[in-house]
Structures are given as C-alpha cells and as structure tokens.
Amino acid sequence: MAFLRPDLAELGAYVQPAHALPQIDPLDTNENPLDLPDDLKVALSQRYRHEISANRYPDGSHQALKTAVLSYVAESAGLSPADLNADHISLGSGSDELIRSLLIATCLGRRGAILVAVPTFSMYAVLAQTLDIPVVSVGRSEQRFEIDLAAAERAIATQSEPPIRVVFAVHPNSPTGNALTAAERAWLEQLPSDILVVVDEAYFEFSQQTTVAAALARPNWVVLRTFSKAFRLAAHRLGYAIAQPPLIAALEKIRLPYNLPSFSQAAGLAALAERNRLLAQIPSLLDSRERLFTALAQQPELRLWPSQSNFIYLRPSDRGLRSLGTDSSAVGQQRLFEQLLDRGTLVRHTGGGLRVSIGTELENQRTMRHFQELLTDPTAHRPAASGASQT
Ligand SMILES: *Cc1c(COP(=O)(O)O)cnc(C)c1O
Numbered sequence: 001m002a003f004l005r006p007d008l009a010e011l012g013a014y015v016q017p018a019h020a021l022p023q024i025d026p027l028d029t030n031e032n033p034l035d036l037p038d039d040l041k042v043a044l045s046q047r048y049r050h051e052i053s054a055n056r057y058p059d060g061s062h063q064a065l066k067t068a069v070l071s072y073v074a075e076s077a078g079l080s081p082a083d084l085n086a087d088h089i090s091l092g093s094g095s096d097e098l099i100r101s102l103l104i105a106t107c108l109g110r111r112g113a114i115l116v117a118v119p120t121f122s123m124y125a126v127l128a129q130t131l132d133i134p135v136v137s138v139g140r141s142e143q144r145f146e147i148d149l150a151a152a153e154r155a156i157a158t159q160s161e162p163p164i165r166v167v168f169a170v171h172p173n174s175p176t177g178n179a180l181t182a183a184e185r186a187w188l189e190q191l192p193s194d195i196l197v198v199v200d201e202a203y204f205e206f207s208q209q210t211t212v213a214a215a216l217a218r219p220n221w222v223v224l225r226t227f228s229k230a231f232r233l234a235a236h237r238l239g240y241a242i243a244q245p246p247l248i249a250a251l252e253k254i255r256l257p258y259n260l261p262s263f264s265q266a267a268g269l270a271a272l273a274e275r276n277r278l279l280a281q282i283p284s285l286l287d288s289r290e291r292l293f294t295a296l297a298q299q300p301e302l303r304l305w306p307s308q309s310n311f312i313y314l315r316p317s318d319r320g321l322r323s324l325g326t327d328s329s330a331v332g333q334q335r336l337f338e339q340l341l342d343r344g345t346l347v348r349h350t351g352g353g354l355r356v357s358i359g360t361e362l363e364n365q366r367t368m369r370h371f372q373e374l375l376t377d378p379t380a381h382r383p384a385a386s387g388a389s390q391t
Pocket of ligand 1: 030093094095096097121170174200202225226227228229234237238239
C-alpha cells in the first residue's frame with residue numbers, strides 16, 4: 001500500500017459501539033431522547049413527495065436554510081437580525097464537517113498545530129490527526145474542569161514549529177458539562193489575532209450561554225453549533241458556523257459543493273419553523289437531569305460533577321472502586337461501563353470517566369436502578385457483556 005500516507009496506519013476508523021442486547025438505552029451520544037413530533041414528520045414526507053426532486057442536486061447555496069438559521073441565532077444571542085447576514089454563516093454536514101474545514105483552512109500542510117484542553121470532545125484531535133496536524137493537549141482542574149490556562153499559555157509560547165493556530169473550547173464542555181468561566185472567556189478573548197478561537201456551542205440550547213456576540217466582534221473567533229442535539233435532527237447531519245465574513249468565505253471555499261442533502265435542508269427548515277414547540281421540551285429535560293443528578297449523588301460510590309448540558313459526567317469514588325473490586329480508576333470505570341451495559345444502559349466511557357446522556361423519564365429511571373443495583377449490592381454483579389472478567 002505504498003500509495004497510502006504511512007501516518008494513517010496508526011489511526012483507527014470511527015466505529016459505533018456494538019452491543020448484542022436487543023433492548024438497550026442509548027445514552028452514549030447525547031442526542032435528544034425525543035424524535036420529531038409525528039405531524040412534523042408527516043409534513044416533511046409530504047415535502048419530500050411534492051417539492052423535492054430526487055434527480056436534482058440540492059440547493060448548494062443553502063439560501064433558505066441560512067436565512068432561517070440566522071434569524072434563530074439572532075434571537076438566541078439577543079442580537080438584532082440586522083447584525084447578521086448570509087456572509088456570517090456557513091452550513092456543514094454536521095459540525096464535524098465544519099471542524100474539518102476549519103482545520104484545512106488554518107493548519108494543513110504543517111502550517112499550524114491545534115490546542116485542546118482534555119478531557120474534551122475527541123473529534124478535534126481525531127480530525128487533526130487524519131490531516132497530519134499536530135495536537136497539543138493541556139489539562140483541566142480536577143475540581144471543576146477549568147482549562148489549565150497557565151499550561152495553555154506556556155504551550156502557545158513554546159510550541160514553535162508549527163505554531164499553535166487554533167484553540168478549541170467547548171461551551172459547555174463535553175464530556176465534563178462545565179461552561180466557560182469568566183476567566184476562561186477573558187483568556188480566549190485576549191489571544192493574539194493570528195490564533196483562531198473556536199467555541200463549540202453544540203449544547204447551547206441546554207446551557208443558554210453563548211459567545212456569538214464575541215464572535216461577530218472579533219476576526220479570529222468562530223462559534224459552532226449543531227442540530228444534532230436539542231433540535232432532534234442527528235439523523236440529518238446539520239451544523240453551522242458563525243463568524244466574521246472573511247473566515248466564512250474561507251469555509252465556503254473549502255466545503256463540498258452539495259454538502260447538504262435536500263431532505264436535510266428541508267428538515268432543518270421544518271425544525272426551525274417549529275422551534276418554539278421543539279425547544280419547549282428543554283426545561284423538562286433539564287428537570288430530569290436534576291432528578292438523575294440528585295439520585296446518583298446520593299450514592300457514595302459515585303463522584304459526579306454539575307452539568308450545564310444534557311448529560312452527566314461521573315467517576316467511581318474511592319469507595320465505588322472498592323465496591324467494584326479494584327483500586328485502579330481506569331479499571332473501575334471500565335467495569336462500571338460494562339456492568340451498566342450488561343443491564344441495558346449504554347453510556348460513554350471517555351476522558352477518564354463515564355458520560356451519561358439524559359434520556360426519557362423511563363430510561364433515566366432504569367439508569368438510576370442499574371447504578372444502584374450494581375454499586376450497592378456486590379452480589380448483584382454479573383459477568384460483563386463484553387466478557388471482561390469480574391472478580
Ligand atoms: C455532538 C457534538 C457535536 C455535533 O456534531 P455533529 O457533527 O453536528 O453531529 C459537535 N461538537 C460537540 C462538542 C459535540 O458534543
């Protein structure tokens with residue numbers, strides 16, 4: 001395979017977790033647990049029948065969808081619609097596509113490196129590696145997962161060839177659920193103009209905290225958002241970037257001409273037209289999160305962190321590790337993960353902990369029960385589904 005880049009040999013393809021159980025609660029990818037309302041799906045299928053020509057390419061300019069998203073962005077950021085126009089937005093096939101486009105626009109060809117604060121969303125580093133872009137990682141505090149700003153500052157000062165060109169921050173962070181603090185924001189705002197600041201607001205609708213106004217005021221700032229979470233459209237792969245026109249122009253040059261299928265554009269328009277109805281569900285989802293948090297926090301076997309998002313990040317406490325029969329944090333997390341899966345709850349084991357998405361009320365009740373069973377009653381431990389041994 002001499003034609004392949006040798007560095008690709010070290011990378012793995014993205015695989016969805018396989019599970020053998022017929023009935024599983026998928027609490028591993030932070031989607032909204034609710035599907036689109038049925039009447040909306042019916043209306044969409046009518047549009048597919050009567051308005052979409054399957055033999056024609058989609059609208060490659062995304063004009064109608066851009067206009068609709070901009071009006072939502074202005075509303076959600078407390079801006080006047082006049083502050084935003086089509087030159088401030090680029091749409092991607094999920095925000096993953098936009099992350100890749102940003103990397104191509106800034107760092108490709110060994111021109112730059114990226115800075116991430118771990119644990120964080122894994123796709124920044126994954127996509128950077130596929131483009132042979134160096135990734136510089138700094139840590140976060142154990143208490144609240146604030147970015148180690150002193151380390152970040154040092155990394156920028158010392159990483160010289162290639163220099164750091166992009167800093168990625170998730171607001172609120174995944175998997176840890178914390179929003180940017182005032183100090184973190186101030187640090188990002190004072191970065192020099194030859195470093196791009198990417199603020200990923202995938203969970204904005206849950207946190208209601210946004211940096212869109214900062215993005216519009218600074219040439220080196222971009223906000224990413226997605227329709228995959230609160231808006232219930234993960235199947236349709238829609239994300240967007242908000243920034244000043246020169247950066248948007250670069251993203252528009254890089255993206256594939258017909259990156260958004262007609263049906264996905266129609267779904268985005270339908271969801272935005274019904275946004276008040278769709279987003280009215282968010283407060284009750286946040287109530288569910290608080291109930292799940294309170295229930296799990298009563299278990300001394302768990303250590304958990306407050307969340308501004310639709311998931312909870314946790315680890316086994318020292319007592320939890322003992323009850324899981326290990327003194328290794330990594331082994332304890334893996335056992336907890338496997339034993340939850342064995343009972344039908346699929347969570348994400350990432351970033352040195354478990355990330356549990358908020359599901360439907362029934363799913364959350366099962367999650368609570370499964371944690372209780374396996375942590376408080378050691379005799380209830382069953383062999384893990386994956387075959388890993390439980391001693
Ligand atoms: C889920 C998520 C995304 C969304 O990716 P899409 O490609 O739009 O589905 C982006 N960033 C973060 C931090 C996420 O958690």
